Amino acid sequence: MIVESRELRMKHRIPVVKTERFWKGLEEGKVFKTVCKCGKSYYPPRAECVCGATTEWAEVSGEGIVECFTVVHSIPAGYEWSKPYRIVIASFGDVRVMGWSNEELKVGDRVTLYTAKDESGVWKVWFKKV
Amino acid sequence: MRKFFNFFAVFIVMRVGVVGAGCSKFGQRDVTIQELAFEAVSEALKDAQLSQEDIEMSVVGCVGTRGYELMPAVVVNEYCGFAGKGPIRVEAACATGSAAVYTAYSSIKAGIADIAIAIGVEKMSEVDTATSAAIGGRAGNYLWEFHFYGTTFPAYYAMHATAHMAKFGTTEKQMALTAVKAHRNAAKNPKAHFQKEISVEDVLKSRMITYPLKLYDCSPIGDGASAVILASEKAVKEHGFDPVWFESVGYSSDTSNMSMREGYVGLKATRMAAEMAYKGAKITEPLNSFDLATVHDCFTIAEIMAYEDLGFCKKGEGGKFIENGESDFGGKIPVNTFGGLKAKGHPLAATGVAMVYEVFKQLREEAGNLQVDLKHYRALTHNVGGTGHFCWVFILGR
Numbered sequence: 282m283i284v285e286s287r288e289l290r291m292k293h294r295i296p297v298v299k300t301e302r303f304w305k306g307l308e309e310g311k312v313f314k315t316v317c318k319c320g321k322s323y324y325p326p327r328a329e330c331v332c333g334a335t336t337e338w339a340e341v342s343g344e345g346i347v348e349c350f351t352v353v354h355s356i357p358a359g360y361e362w363s364k365p366y367r368i369v370i371a372s373f374g375d376v377r378v379m380g381w382s383n384e385e386l387k388v389g390d391r392v393t394l395y396t397a398k399d400e401s402g403v404w405k406v407w408f409k410k411v
Numbered sequence: 412m413r414k415f416f417n418f419f420a421v422f423i424v425m426r427v428g429v430v431g432a433g434c435s436k437f438g439q440r441d442v443t444i445q446e447l448a449f450e451a452v453s454e455a456l457k458d459a460q461l462s463q464e465d466i467e468m469s470v471v472g473c474v475g476t477r478g479y480e481l482m483p484a485v486v487v488n489e490y491c492g493f494a495g496k497g498p499i500r501v502e503a504a505c506a507t508g509s510a511a512v513y514t515a516y517s518s519i520k521a522g523i524a525d526i527a528i529a530i531g532v533e534k535m536s537e538v539d540t541a542t543s544a545a546i547g548g549r550a551g552n553y554l555w556e557f558h559f560y561g562t563t564f565p566a567y568y569a570m571h572a573t574a575h576m577a578k579f580g581t582t583e584k585q586m587a588l589t590a591v592k593a594h595r596n597a598a599k600n601p602k603a604h605f606q607k608e609i610s611v612e613d614v615l616k617s618r619m620i621t622y623p624l625k626l627y628d629c630s631p632i633g634d635g636a637s638a639v640i641l642a643s644e645k646a647v648k649e650h651g652f653d654p655v656w657f658e659s660v661g662y663s664s665d666t667s668n669m670s671m672r673e674g675y676v677g678l679k680a681t682r683m684a685a686e687m688a689y690k691g692a693k694i695t696e697p698l699n700s701f702d703l704a705t706v707h708d709c710f711t712i713a714e715i716m717a718y719e720d721l722g723f724c725k726k727g728e729g730g731k732f733i734e735n736g737e738s739d740f741g742g743k744i745p746v747n748t749f750g751g752l753k754a755k756g757h758p759l760a761a762t763g764v765a766m767v768y769e770v771f772k773q774l775r776e777e778a779g780n781l782q783v784d785l786k787h788y789r790a791l792t793h794n795v796g797g798t799g800h801f802c803w804v805f806i807l808g809r
Contacts, residue, residue: 283441286479295554325555325668349577349675351569352622353561357544360561368560370570370670377670379560388577405559 299328302338307396307404312341314376324376341378344411345371347390350382362400369408380406426644427519428654429807430526431459432768437635437756438604439536444473444483445490448532451636451761452491455528459640459652466640467524469497471532472511472760474504476546478534487532504550505709506796507531508637508763509662509803515641516657525646531764532636543632550797552667565629565710567669567798569621572712574675576623578727583623585730586711587614590627590753592739593708597750599780604633604756614711628711630751635758637765654809655774658789659691661804669798676727678799681720685793688804689722697722697791698743701806703773703783705766707795708751714738717793718746721804745783748773763794763803774809 297304303326306313315326315336323336330336350369353360360366367382371392380394391411398404433454435447442450448471456462469491471484480486484500499518503510508531515527535543547564548557556562575581591611597603609627617626647654663683666672673679685697694700706721708714715729723744724732732738738746749755749769752762770790772778789808795801 297554324670325552349570349574351566351573351624352619353563353566354618354622355544355563355565355620356541357548357557357561357563358539358541359545359557361541363561366561368562368566368570370675377672379556379562379670381560388573403559 300326307406310396312378312394312396312406313338314341315339322375324378341373341376341394343373344391344393345373345378345408347371347386347388347392348377349388350386371408378406380408382408384410386410425520426656427516427641428644428647428652428656429639429767429771430642430647430650430652430654431455431461431640432638432771433458434602434637434765434768435635435761436602437758437761438633440634444478444480444532444534445487447534447634447636448487448530448638449491451532451638452528452530455638455640461526461640463492465526466493466496466528468499468515468518468527469493470501470511470514470527470529471498472501472507472530472764473532474502474507474759477538477543479537483532487530491530493528503801504796505707505757505759506763506794506801506803507760508765509792509794509805510763510801511760512639512641512764512767512805513660513662513803516660519641519643525643526640528638528640529764530636530638531760531762533758533760534634535632535758536634540632551669551800555668556670562669563621565621565624568710568712569624570669571675571716571798572623575712575716578676579730581715581730583615584611585734586628586715587611588733589708589711589714590614592733593747593751593753593755596748596781597754600749600755603750603754604631605750605754624710624712630709630753630757633756633758635756635761635765637761637768639764639767639771653775655771655807656809658806658808659688661685661688661691662802663687664801665799667800677716677720678795678802680799680802681717681793681795681804684802684804685721688791688806692806694806698724700787701744701789701791702785702787703745703748703770704791704793705751705769706746706793708747708753709757709795711753713795714746714751721791721793740783748778748781748783763792766792766794767805767807770807774807
Protein backbone atom coordinates (compact mmCIF):
# COMPACT_ATOMS: atom_id res chain seq x y z
CA MET A 282 0.00 0.00 0.00
CA ILE A 283 1.30 3.49 -0.92
CA VAL A 284 0.28 6.84 0.60
CA GLU A 285 0.84 10.07 -1.37
CA SER A 286 2.58 12.92 0.45
CA ARG A 287 1.18 16.47 0.58
CA GLU A 288 2.47 18.39 -2.44
CA LEU A 289 5.49 20.63 -1.88
CA ARG A 290 6.53 22.96 -4.67
CA MET A 291 9.77 24.92 -4.55
CA LYS A 292 10.97 27.68 -6.82
CA HIS A 293 13.77 29.79 -5.40
CA ARG A 294 14.42 33.53 -5.63
CA ILE A 295 18.18 33.77 -6.17
CA PRO A 296 19.95 37.08 -5.45
CA VAL A 297 22.58 37.80 -8.11
CA VAL A 298 23.28 41.39 -7.04
CA LYS A 299 27.03 40.89 -6.70
CA THR A 300 27.33 39.32 -10.14
CA GLU A 301 24.73 41.44 -11.94
CA ARG A 302 27.34 42.60 -14.47
CA PHE A 303 27.60 39.04 -15.72
CA TRP A 304 23.84 38.50 -16.00
CA LYS A 305 23.32 41.86 -17.78
CA GLY A 306 26.37 41.13 -19.96
CA LEU A 307 24.77 38.00 -21.36
CA GLU A 308 21.89 40.13 -22.67
CA GLU A 309 24.46 42.44 -24.35
CA GLY A 310 26.30 39.55 -26.00
CA LYS A 311 29.20 39.70 -23.56
CA VAL A 312 30.63 37.02 -21.26
CA PHE A 313 32.46 38.33 -18.22
CA LYS A 314 35.01 36.76 -15.92
CA THR A 315 36.56 38.55 -12.95
CA VAL A 316 40.25 39.07 -12.26
CA CYS A 317 42.10 40.03 -9.10
CA LYS A 318 45.28 42.02 -8.74
CA CYS A 319 46.71 39.04 -6.83
CA GLY A 320 46.73 37.17 -10.15
CA LYS A 321 43.63 34.96 -9.81
CA SER A 322 40.96 34.81 -12.50
CA TYR A 323 37.43 33.57 -11.90
CA TYR A 324 34.92 31.94 -14.18
CA PRO A 325 32.19 31.75 -13.09
CA PRO A 326 32.83 35.31 -11.91
CA ARG A 327 32.78 36.38 -8.28
CA ALA A 328 32.86 39.88 -6.87
CA GLU A 329 35.44 39.13 -4.20
CA CYS A 330 38.65 37.15 -4.45
CA VAL A 331 39.53 34.53 -1.84
CA CYS A 332 42.44 36.85 -0.93
CA GLY A 333 39.85 39.38 0.26
CA ALA A 334 40.28 42.01 -2.48
CA THR A 335 37.50 43.20 -4.76
CA THR A 336 37.84 41.69 -8.23
CA GLU A 337 37.56 43.51 -11.55
CA TRP A 338 35.35 42.58 -14.50
CA ALA A 339 36.97 41.47 -17.77
CA GLU A 340 35.46 40.11 -20.96
CA VAL A 341 36.11 36.55 -22.12
CA SER A 342 36.78 36.66 -25.85
CA GLY A 343 38.83 35.18 -28.66
CA GLU A 344 39.19 31.51 -29.52
CA GLY A 345 38.74 28.68 -27.08
CA ILE A 346 39.54 24.97 -27.25
CA VAL A 347 36.96 22.27 -26.48
CA GLU A 348 38.07 20.27 -23.44
CA CYS A 349 35.08 17.93 -23.15
CA PHE A 350 31.41 17.64 -24.10
CA THR A 351 28.32 15.50 -23.82
CA VAL A 352 24.86 15.33 -25.37
CA VAL A 353 22.11 14.95 -22.78
CA HIS A 354 19.32 12.63 -23.98
CA SER A 355 17.76 11.85 -20.60
CA ILE A 356 16.17 15.23 -19.94
CA PRO A 357 15.89 16.41 -16.31
CA ALA A 358 12.94 18.22 -14.75
CA GLY A 359 13.16 21.93 -15.60
CA TYR A 360 14.29 21.18 -19.17
CA GLU A 361 11.16 19.41 -20.44
CA TRP A 362 10.94 22.00 -23.24
CA SER A 363 14.32 20.96 -24.68
CA LYS A 364 15.34 18.42 -27.28
CA PRO A 365 18.65 16.60 -26.51
CA TYR A 366 21.26 19.27 -25.81
CA ARG A 367 25.04 19.45 -26.14
CA ILE A 368 27.03 20.75 -23.16
CA VAL A 369 30.62 21.83 -23.84
CA ILE A 370 33.47 23.06 -21.67
CA ALA A 371 36.06 25.11 -23.56
CA SER A 372 39.23 26.77 -22.26
CA PHE A 373 39.83 30.43 -22.96
CA GLY A 374 43.30 31.21 -21.63
CA ASP A 375 43.15 31.30 -17.85
CA VAL A 376 39.49 30.29 -17.54
CA ARG A 377 37.23 27.46 -18.68
CA VAL A 378 33.72 28.27 -19.82
CA MET A 379 30.67 26.01 -19.97
CA GLY A 380 28.09 26.50 -22.70
CA TRP A 381 25.73 24.84 -25.15
CA SER A 382 26.31 24.27 -28.83
CA ASN A 383 24.11 23.40 -31.79
CA GLU A 384 27.13 22.12 -33.69
CA GLU A 385 28.76 18.69 -33.49
CA LEU A 386 31.89 19.76 -31.64
CA LYS A 387 34.74 17.40 -30.74
CA VAL A 388 37.46 17.58 -28.08
CA GLY A 389 40.24 19.83 -29.40
CA ASP A 390 38.01 21.86 -31.74
CA ARG A 391 38.56 25.63 -31.79
CA VAL A 392 35.50 27.65 -30.90
CA THR A 393 34.26 31.18 -30.28
CA LEU A 394 31.49 32.06 -27.88
CA TYR A 395 28.33 34.10 -28.22
CA THR A 396 25.25 34.59 -26.06
CA ALA A 397 21.63 33.87 -26.86
CA LYS A 398 18.39 32.94 -25.14
CA ASP A 399 17.40 29.29 -24.98
CA GLU A 400 13.82 28.22 -25.69
CA SER A 401 12.86 28.82 -22.06
CA GLY A 402 14.01 32.45 -22.30
CA VAL A 403 17.23 32.10 -20.27
CA TRP A 404 20.28 33.94 -21.67
CA LYS A 405 23.37 31.76 -21.75
CA VAL A 406 26.72 31.03 -23.40
CA TRP A 407 26.84 29.18 -26.74
CA PHE A 408 29.80 27.96 -28.78
CA LYS A 409 30.40 27.81 -32.51
CA LYS A 410 33.21 26.16 -34.40
CA VAL A 411 35.89 28.41 -35.87
CA MET B 412 52.03 14.45 36.51
CA ARG B 413 49.08 15.68 34.48
CA LYS B 414 51.42 17.40 32.09
CA PHE B 415 53.26 14.14 31.69
CA PHE B 416 50.04 12.29 30.80
CA ASN B 417 49.03 14.96 28.27
CA PHE B 418 52.46 14.71 26.71
CA PHE B 419 52.23 10.92 26.65
CA ALA B 420 48.71 10.90 25.19
CA VAL B 421 49.92 12.59 22.02
CA PHE B 422 52.09 9.60 21.24
CA ILE B 423 49.57 6.86 21.95
CA VAL B 424 47.90 6.00 18.67
CA MET B 425 44.52 4.60 19.60
CA ARG B 426 43.36 2.36 16.78
CA VAL B 427 39.75 2.22 15.59
CA GLY B 428 38.21 -1.00 14.37
CA VAL B 429 35.05 -2.06 12.59
CA VAL B 430 33.36 -4.60 14.85
CA GLY B 431 29.99 -5.13 13.21
CA ALA B 432 28.36 -4.44 9.86
CA GLY B 433 24.96 -4.69 8.25
CA CYS B 434 23.46 -3.99 4.86
CA SER B 435 19.90 -4.04 3.56
CA LYS B 436 18.81 -5.42 0.22
CA PHE B 437 19.33 -2.63 -2.34
CA GLY B 438 16.76 -1.80 -5.01
CA GLN B 439 13.23 -0.49 -5.24
CA ARG B 440 12.12 -1.01 -1.65
CA ASP B 441 8.58 -0.66 -0.33
CA VAL B 442 9.58 0.42 3.17
CA THR B 443 10.06 3.83 4.81
CA ILE B 444 13.50 5.32 5.29
CA GLN B 445 13.55 4.44 9.00
CA GLU B 446 12.43 0.86 8.38
CA LEU B 447 15.12 0.53 5.72
CA ALA B 448 17.81 1.89 8.05
CA PHE B 449 16.75 -0.51 10.80
CA GLU B 450 17.34 -3.51 8.52
CA ALA B 451 21.02 -2.56 8.33
CA VAL B 452 21.30 -1.43 11.96
CA SER B 453 19.79 -4.58 13.43
CA GLU B 454 22.09 -6.75 11.31
CA ALA B 455 25.12 -4.71 12.45
CA LEU B 456 24.13 -4.92 16.13
CA LYS B 457 23.57 -8.66 15.88
CA ASP B 458 26.87 -9.05 14.05
CA ALA B 459 28.76 -7.26 16.85
CA GLN B 460 26.60 -8.93 19.53
CA LEU B 461 25.70 -5.52 20.92
CA SER B 462 22.46 -3.76 21.81
CA GLN B 463 21.50 -0.10 21.42
CA GLU B 464 22.61 0.59 25.02
CA ASP B 465 26.21 -0.17 24.05
CA ILE B 466 26.28 2.51 21.34
CA GLU B 467 27.48 5.90 22.56
CA MET B 468 27.31 7.91 19.35
CA SER B 469 25.12 7.65 16.29
CA VAL B 470 25.93 9.27 12.95
CA VAL B 471 23.25 9.31 10.27
CA GLY B 472 24.38 9.88 6.71
CA CYS B 473 21.62 10.78 4.28
CA VAL B 474 21.61 13.02 1.22
CA GLY B 475 17.87 13.07 1.69
CA THR B 476 16.86 15.30 -1.21
CA ARG B 477 14.62 12.73 -2.92
CA GLY B 478 12.63 11.30 -0.03
CA TYR B 479 9.56 12.70 1.69
CA GLU B 480 11.51 13.14 4.93
CA LEU B 481 13.68 16.16 4.25
CA MET B 482 15.38 16.05 7.65
CA PRO B 483 15.47 12.31 8.25
CA ALA B 484 18.20 11.94 10.89
CA VAL B 485 15.94 12.09 13.94
CA VAL B 486 13.34 9.84 12.33
CA VAL B 487 15.97 7.23 11.53
CA ASN B 488 17.69 7.62 14.89
CA GLU B 489 14.46 7.18 16.89
CA TYR B 490 13.30 4.14 14.92
CA CYS B 491 16.70 2.45 15.30
CA GLY B 492 16.58 2.95 19.07
CA PHE B 493 19.28 5.59 19.36
CA ALA B 494 17.27 8.59 20.59
CA GLY B 495 19.52 10.48 22.98
CA LYS B 496 22.73 9.35 21.24
CA GLY B 497 23.52 11.78 18.49
CA PRO B 498 22.36 11.86 15.80
CA ILE B 499 24.97 13.78 13.90
CA ARG B 500 23.60 14.09 10.39
CA VAL B 501 26.17 14.33 7.61
CA GLU B 502 25.95 14.99 3.87
CA ALA B 503 28.66 14.76 1.22
CA ALA B 504 26.61 13.85 -1.88
CA CYS B 505 27.46 10.31 -3.03
CA ALA B 506 30.28 10.12 -0.45
CA THR B 507 27.86 10.71 2.43
CA GLY B 508 28.37 7.16 3.68
CA SER B 509 32.12 7.63 4.00
CA ALA B 510 31.52 11.01 5.66
CA ALA B 511 29.35 9.19 8.22
CA VAL B 512 31.99 6.51 8.81
CA TYR B 513 34.68 9.19 9.05
CA THR B 514 32.61 11.15 11.61
CA ALA B 515 32.09 8.05 13.77
CA TYR B 516 35.82 7.23 13.40
CA SER B 517 36.74 10.79 14.40
CA SER B 518 34.50 10.72 17.48
CA ILE B 519 36.36 7.63 18.68
CA LYS B 520 39.76 9.08 17.78
CA ALA B 521 38.84 12.21 19.73
CA GLY B 522 37.87 10.16 22.77
CA ILE B 523 34.22 11.28 22.66
CA ALA B 524 32.96 7.71 22.30
CA ASP B 525 34.34 4.19 22.51
CA ILE B 526 31.62 2.60 20.41
CA ALA B 527 29.88 4.50 17.60
CA ILE B 528 27.60 3.56 14.75
CA ALA B 529 27.62 5.02 11.24
CA ILE B 530 24.38 4.63 9.31
CA GLY B 531 24.01 5.45 5.63
CA VAL B 532 20.47 5.37 4.27
CA GLU B 533 18.80 6.64 1.14
CA LYS B 534 15.35 6.44 -0.39
CA MET B 535 15.64 7.50 -4.02
CA SER B 536 12.62 5.80 -5.56
CA GLU B 537 9.93 8.04 -4.10
CA VAL B 538 10.21 10.62 -6.92
CA ASP B 539 10.13 10.18 -10.72
CA THR B 540 13.29 9.84 -12.83
CA ALA B 541 13.20 13.36 -14.35
CA THR B 542 12.96 14.86 -10.84
CA SER B 543 15.74 12.60 -9.63
CA ALA B 544 17.92 13.71 -12.58
CA ALA B 545 17.26 17.37 -11.75
CA ILE B 546 18.18 16.80 -8.10
CA GLY B 547 21.34 14.88 -9.02
CA GLY B 548 22.32 17.71 -11.34
CA ARG B 549 22.34 19.97 -8.31
CA ALA B 550 25.22 17.95 -6.81
CA GLY B 551 27.63 20.44 -8.38
CA ASN B 552 26.86 24.14 -8.50
CA TYR B 553 23.20 24.83 -9.31
CA LEU B 554 23.42 28.54 -10.07
CA TRP B 555 26.35 28.49 -12.47
CA GLU B 556 25.89 25.11 -14.11
CA PHE B 557 22.55 23.30 -13.82
CA HIS B 558 20.54 26.53 -14.02
CA PHE B 559 22.00 27.45 -17.42
CA TYR B 560 23.06 24.17 -18.95
CA GLY B 561 21.08 21.29 -17.41
CA THR B 562 24.19 19.45 -16.22
CA THR B 563 22.74 16.19 -14.96
CA PHE B 564 24.94 13.92 -12.89
CA PRO B 565 25.50 11.44 -15.76
CA ALA B 566 26.39 14.46 -17.93
CA TYR B 567 29.25 15.43 -15.61
CA TYR B 568 30.79 11.96 -15.90
CA ALA B 569 30.01 11.78 -19.62
CA MET B 570 32.13 14.90 -20.12
CA HIS B 571 35.00 13.10 -18.40
CA ALA B 572 34.38 10.14 -20.71
CA THR B 573 34.67 12.22 -23.90
CA ALA B 574 37.87 13.82 -22.59
CA HIS B 575 39.31 10.40 -21.65
CA MET B 576 38.33 8.86 -25.00
CA ALA B 577 39.89 11.75 -26.93
CA LYS B 578 43.14 11.78 -24.99
CA PHE B 579 43.76 8.07 -24.45
CA GLY B 580 41.61 6.28 -27.00
CA THR B 581 39.49 4.67 -24.29
CA THR B 582 36.56 2.90 -25.92
CA GLU B 583 32.88 2.44 -25.13
CA LYS B 584 33.56 -1.30 -25.17
CA GLN B 585 36.19 -0.98 -22.45
CA MET B 586 33.75 1.02 -20.36
CA ALA B 587 31.10 -1.64 -20.97
CA LEU B 588 33.44 -4.30 -19.59
CA THR B 589 33.29 -2.71 -16.12
CA ALA B 590 29.47 -2.98 -16.21
CA VAL B 591 29.68 -6.61 -17.33
CA LYS B 592 32.03 -7.41 -14.42
CA ALA B 593 29.79 -5.56 -11.96
CA HIS B 594 26.70 -7.50 -13.06
CA ARG B 595 28.58 -10.81 -12.98
CA ASN B 596 29.53 -10.21 -9.32
CA ALA B 597 26.13 -8.79 -8.35
CA ALA B 598 24.42 -11.87 -9.79
CA LYS B 599 25.93 -13.79 -6.87
CA ASN B 600 24.98 -11.17 -4.26
CA PRO B 601 21.41 -11.60 -2.98
CA LYS B 602 21.45 -8.04 -1.60
CA ALA B 603 22.32 -6.47 -4.96
CA HIS B 604 19.88 -4.27 -6.89
CA PHE B 605 20.45 -6.35 -10.05
CA GLN B 606 21.05 -10.09 -10.07
CA LYS B 607 21.31 -10.56 -13.79
CA GLU B 608 24.42 -10.97 -15.90
CA ILE B 609 24.73 -8.79 -18.99
CA SER B 610 26.94 -8.81 -22.09
CA VAL B 611 29.04 -6.09 -23.71
CA GLU B 612 26.45 -6.09 -26.51
CA ASP B 613 23.66 -5.38 -24.00
CA VAL B 614 25.54 -2.33 -22.75
CA LEU B 615 26.41 -1.00 -26.20
CA LYS B 616 22.83 -1.44 -27.45
CA SER B 617 21.15 0.11 -24.40
CA ARG B 618 19.38 3.47 -24.58
CA MET B 619 21.57 6.61 -24.73
CA ILE B 620 21.39 8.57 -21.48
CA THR B 621 24.02 11.21 -22.15
CA TYR B 622 26.64 10.60 -24.81
CA PRO B 623 28.69 8.40 -24.55
CA LEU B 624 27.01 6.90 -21.46
CA LYS B 625 24.18 4.48 -22.10
CA LEU B 626 21.66 3.06 -19.65
CA TYR B 627 23.90 0.13 -18.68
CA ASP B 628 26.87 2.45 -18.14
CA CYS B 629 24.94 4.05 -15.27
CA SER B 630 24.30 2.95 -11.70
CA PRO B 631 20.60 2.56 -10.93
CA ILE B 632 18.34 4.84 -8.88
CA GLY B 633 17.35 2.81 -5.84
CA ASP B 634 16.91 2.49 -2.09
CA GLY B 635 19.21 1.00 0.49
CA ALA B 636 20.87 1.23 3.87
CA SER B 637 24.09 0.08 5.45
CA ALA B 638 25.48 0.42 8.97
CA VAL B 639 28.85 -0.24 10.58
CA ILE B 640 29.80 -0.24 14.25
CA LEU B 641 33.19 1.19 15.13
CA ALA B 642 35.04 0.66 18.39
CA SER B 643 38.16 1.95 20.10
CA GLU B 644 41.03 -0.40 20.83
CA LYS B 645 40.00 -0.23 24.48
CA ALA B 646 36.43 -1.34 23.69
CA VAL B 647 37.76 -4.06 21.38
CA LYS B 648 39.74 -5.52 24.29
CA GLU B 649 36.86 -5.20 26.75
CA HIS B 650 34.30 -6.86 24.46
CA GLY B 651 36.66 -9.33 22.79
CA PHE B 652 35.66 -8.22 19.29
CA ASP B 653 37.29 -9.61 16.13
CA PRO B 654 37.79 -6.29 14.34
CA VAL B 655 38.92 -5.10 10.99
CA TRP B 656 41.17 -2.13 11.73
CA PHE B 657 41.38 1.23 10.03
CA GLU B 658 45.01 1.42 8.90
CA SER B 659 44.61 4.88 7.45
CA VAL B 660 42.12 7.40 6.18
CA GLY B 661 42.50 9.84 3.30
CA TYR B 662 40.15 12.55 2.16
CA SER B 663 40.00 15.48 -0.17
CA SER B 664 37.60 17.64 -2.16
CA ASP B 665 37.48 19.84 -5.24
CA THR B 666 35.62 22.79 -6.79
CA SER B 667 31.84 22.74 -7.07
CA ASN B 668 32.03 24.16 -10.59
CA MET B 669 33.18 21.69 -13.22
CA SER B 670 34.45 24.63 -15.29
CA MET B 671 36.97 25.42 -12.53
CA ARG B 672 38.71 22.03 -12.71
CA GLU B 673 42.25 21.59 -14.01
CA GLY B 674 41.27 18.76 -16.35
CA TYR B 675 38.71 16.08 -17.14
CA VAL B 676 40.58 12.80 -17.50
CA GLY B 677 40.59 12.01 -13.79
CA LEU B 678 39.55 13.21 -10.36
CA LYS B 679 42.08 15.24 -8.41
CA ALA B 680 40.19 14.59 -5.17
CA THR B 681 40.77 10.85 -5.63
CA ARG B 682 44.48 11.35 -6.25
CA MET B 683 44.84 13.57 -3.17
CA ALA B 684 42.77 11.29 -0.89
CA ALA B 685 44.70 8.22 -2.09
CA GLU B 686 48.03 9.94 -1.56
CA MET B 687 47.02 10.78 2.02
CA ALA B 688 45.77 7.25 2.72
CA TYR B 689 48.83 5.57 1.17
CA LYS B 690 51.15 7.81 3.15
CA GLY B 691 49.31 6.97 6.37
CA ALA B 692 49.54 3.22 5.75
CA LYS B 693 53.05 3.45 4.22
CA ILE B 694 51.88 1.96 0.93
CA THR B 695 54.17 2.48 -2.02
CA GLU B 696 52.82 -0.14 -4.44
CA PRO B 697 49.02 0.13 -4.46
CA LEU B 698 48.60 -2.68 -6.97
CA ASN B 699 50.48 -5.15 -4.76
CA SER B 700 49.12 -4.19 -1.36
CA PHE B 701 45.43 -5.10 -1.28
CA ASP B 702 43.34 -8.26 -1.57
CA LEU B 703 40.47 -6.23 -2.99
CA ALA B 704 39.26 -2.70 -3.51
CA THR B 705 35.86 -1.10 -3.75
CA VAL B 706 35.93 1.86 -6.13
CA HIS B 707 33.29 4.44 -6.89
CA ASP B 708 31.80 3.14 -10.16
CA CYS B 709 28.67 5.29 -10.37
CA PHE B 710 29.33 5.25 -14.12
CA THR B 711 31.60 2.91 -16.05
CA ILE B 712 34.08 5.68 -16.91
CA ALA B 713 34.35 6.43 -13.18
CA GLU B 714 35.75 2.95 -12.51
CA ILE B 715 38.31 3.30 -15.31
CA MET B 716 39.45 6.68 -13.97
CA ALA B 717 39.55 5.25 -10.42
CA TYR B 718 42.04 2.50 -11.43
CA GLU B 719 44.34 5.26 -12.68
CA ASP B 720 43.80 7.85 -9.95
CA LEU B 721 44.30 5.21 -7.23
CA GLY B 722 47.56 4.19 -8.86
CA PHE B 723 46.56 0.64 -9.88
CA CYS B 724 47.77 1.54 -13.37
CA LYS B 725 49.19 4.55 -15.21
CA LYS B 726 46.97 7.44 -16.31
CA GLY B 727 45.32 6.48 -19.57
CA GLU B 728 45.71 2.73 -19.09
CA GLY B 729 42.46 2.09 -17.19
CA GLY B 730 40.75 0.72 -20.31
CA LYS B 731 43.50 -1.85 -20.79
CA PHE B 732 43.39 -2.68 -17.05
CA ILE B 733 39.78 -3.88 -17.25
CA GLU B 734 40.38 -5.51 -20.65
CA ASN B 735 43.20 -7.60 -19.17
CA GLY B 736 40.97 -8.77 -16.32
CA GLU B 737 43.23 -7.24 -13.65
CA SER B 738 40.24 -6.03 -11.60
CA ASP B 739 38.34 -9.31 -11.78
CA PHE B 740 38.42 -12.30 -9.40
CA GLY B 741 41.83 -13.90 -9.99
CA GLY B 742 43.26 -10.61 -11.31
CA LYS B 743 45.85 -8.46 -9.59
CA ILE B 744 43.23 -6.65 -7.53
CA PRO B 745 39.58 -7.73 -7.54
CA VAL B 746 37.46 -4.57 -7.64
CA ASN B 747 33.85 -4.25 -6.48
CA THR B 748 33.43 -7.90 -5.62
CA PHE B 749 29.81 -7.43 -4.44
CA GLY B 750 28.75 -5.81 -7.72
CA GLY B 751 29.74 -2.18 -7.29
CA LEU B 752 27.52 0.86 -7.49
CA LYS B 753 26.73 -0.15 -11.04
CA ALA B 754 24.95 -3.41 -10.21
CA LYS B 755 24.83 -3.80 -6.44
CA GLY B 756 23.20 -0.38 -6.49
CA HIS B 757 23.94 3.17 -5.44
CA PRO B 758 21.55 4.47 -2.78
CA LEU B 759 23.78 7.49 -2.23
CA ALA B 760 24.47 7.58 1.52
CA ALA B 761 24.36 3.78 1.82
CA THR B 762 27.18 3.37 -0.70
CA GLY B 763 30.22 4.44 1.35
CA VAL B 764 29.07 2.45 4.38
CA ALA B 765 28.31 -0.57 2.19
CA MET B 766 31.88 -0.40 0.88
CA VAL B 767 33.17 -0.78 4.45
CA TYR B 768 30.61 -3.60 4.93
CA GLU B 769 32.02 -5.33 1.85
CA VAL B 770 35.69 -5.20 2.86
CA PHE B 771 34.73 -6.14 6.46
CA LYS B 772 32.98 -9.26 5.18
CA GLN B 773 35.84 -10.09 2.81
CA LEU B 774 38.62 -9.59 5.38
CA ARG B 775 36.73 -11.70 7.93
CA GLU B 776 36.28 -14.38 5.24
CA GLU B 777 32.51 -14.16 5.48
CA ALA B 778 31.83 -13.28 1.84
CA GLY B 779 30.51 -16.72 0.83
CA ASN B 780 30.57 -17.41 -2.88
CA LEU B 781 32.10 -13.96 -3.51
CA GLN B 782 35.06 -14.51 -1.17
CA VAL B 783 38.44 -13.35 -2.51
CA ASP B 784 41.70 -15.08 -1.62
CA LEU B 785 43.44 -13.25 1.22
CA LYS B 786 47.16 -12.69 1.10
CA HIS B 787 47.71 -9.15 2.37
CA TYR B 788 44.68 -9.07 4.69
CA ARG B 789 44.23 -5.50 3.60
CA ALA B 790 41.61 -3.74 1.46
CA LEU B 791 40.81 -0.29 0.14
CA THR B 792 37.55 1.63 -0.17
CA HIS B 793 37.19 4.61 -2.51
CA ASN B 794 34.05 6.70 -2.30
CA VAL B 795 33.49 9.83 -4.38
CA GLY B 796 30.89 12.53 -3.74
CA GLY B 797 29.52 14.26 -6.82
CA THR B 798 32.09 14.30 -9.63
CA GLY B 799 35.11 14.40 -7.34
CA HIS B 800 33.55 17.10 -5.21
CA PHE B 801 34.41 14.93 -2.20
CA CYS B 802 36.52 11.82 -1.83
CA TRP B 803 37.39 9.41 0.96
CA VAL B 804 39.84 6.54 0.74
CA PHE B 805 39.93 4.10 3.66
CA ILE B 806 42.52 1.39 4.12
CA LEU B 807 41.38 -1.43 6.38
CA GLY B 808 43.26 -4.49 7.54
CA ARG B 809 42.93 -7.51 9.74
